[in-house]
Amino acid sequence: MNKPFAKQEQAKAWQLPALENLEVLHATYRTHTFARHVHEEFCLGIIVGGVEAVRYRGTTHIAPTGSLVVFQPDEGHSNWAATAAGWSFQVIYPAIDLLQRAIGAEETTIAMPFFADPIIADRSLFCQISQFHAQLAHPQTTIQLEQESQLLAILQTLVTCHAVWHKPNQFTIGREHRAVKQIKDYLQVYYAQDPSLEDLSTVCGLSPFHLARVFRKATGLPPHAYLISLRIAHAKIHLCQNRSLAEIAIDLGFTDQSHFTHTFKAWVGIPPGQYRTQIKSG
Known part of the structure; x- marks a missing residue:
């Protein structure tokens, strides 16, 4: 029971x-x-x-x-x-x-x-x-x-x-593997910006639609969702500091505090203000 x-x-x-x-x-x-x-x-x-x-x-x-x-x-x-x-x-x-x-x-x-x-x-x-x-x-x-x-x-x-120690290849090793890594590396630097598929296409050399398929197959997420995951990871760091939610939202590329709060709760399960209070209180 x-x-x-x-x-x-x-x-x-x-x-x-x-x-x-x-x-x-x-x-x-x-x-x-x-x-x-x-x-x-x-x-x-x-x-x-x-x-x-x-x-x-x-x-x-x-x-x-x-x-x-x-x-x-x-x-x-x-x-x-x-x-x-x-x-x-x-x-x-x-x-x-x-x-x-x-x-x-x-x-x-x-x-x-x-x-x-x-x-x-x-x-x-x-x-x-x-x-x-x-x-x-x-x-x-x-x-x-x-x-x-x-x-x-x-x-x-x-x-x-x-655990097992050899993960099955999700697609053939080669240019597409490199493309996924290139996109990840780019987004990890420019996570606060708003890149387009065309921007990412320029970075990795694949067509926008091809890179979107390749990236999703490799990570289980489309590029925009992976971008949000990076923003959420950085938000957790910022929330340990004494910065306003509005300031964090704008710095990380969210439209406003409401957008940030809604997205953070959807991904983490807790609103950012509550997360900060709980993390600080231990």
């Missing part, structure tokens, strides 16, 4: 300075839908109540209570409640190099772990992650060394038991 839900949607986000500012999110949603988005880091979550639906790599997956959910960095996905009751989840966002280091892969040339299925059934690991989150919610009862050890044990088990 699923655990009872809160009467209203709720979410709490915070960072763990002792764990390389690892971001944590605990949330319950009924009607909120996460717009199709990507993360720079891995996303490792557990479903602690209800049922989540996930659109990922062209397929809709169902994650019931007790499931682990894992998304690769830079792979587009959207999430919503699979039933009217909603769903509750707890998630962390470990960086790529953190997973590599967790298994002793110190060299940057080591391949990135790849998870073929975003939904994983592993009761033992679920319980291990659940206990970790319970301690994160009450950090005063846990010493730093214990947190670090638990996190590394979780990541080691996850990678050892569920």
Whole structure:
């Protein structure tokens, strides 16, 4: 039986300075839908109540209570409640190099772990992650060394038991791979501007329609959505500073504060003002 839900949607986000500012999110949603988005880091979550639906790599997956959910960095996905009751989840966002280091892969040339299925059934690991989150919610009862050890044990088990090391090619290696990288590199510099497909075509040498197809096949997102993901990532950094939401919105290329707030909540699940308050309060 699923655990009872809160009467209203709720979410709490915070960072763990002792764990390389690892971001944590605990949330319950009924009607909120996460717009199709990507993360720079891995996303490792557990479903602690209800049922989540996930659109990922062209397929809709169902994650019931007790499931682990894992998304690769830079792979587009959207999430919503699979039933009217909603769903509750707890998630962390470990960086790529953190997973590599967790298994002793110190060299940057080591391949990135790849998870073929975003939904994983592993009761033992679920319980291990659940206990970790319970301690994160009450950090005063846990010493730093214990947190670090638990996190590394979780990541080691996850990678050892569920990862593969050779991701299938999504398209032939060559010019198109280079084009995707060129577009990403360009957008990472000019994320606050408003480039057109023609601008990106000039950067990579593909026709606008061809590059749009290639980019979406490689990342799961069209170029404009990837641009928004970069803006959201930078917004999180700015929100840790004492800058107004209106100023952040304009600096990052949003039309205004309302546009920024609406987009941020659709991607992160929390309005930017609430996110800033929670992150600062720990």
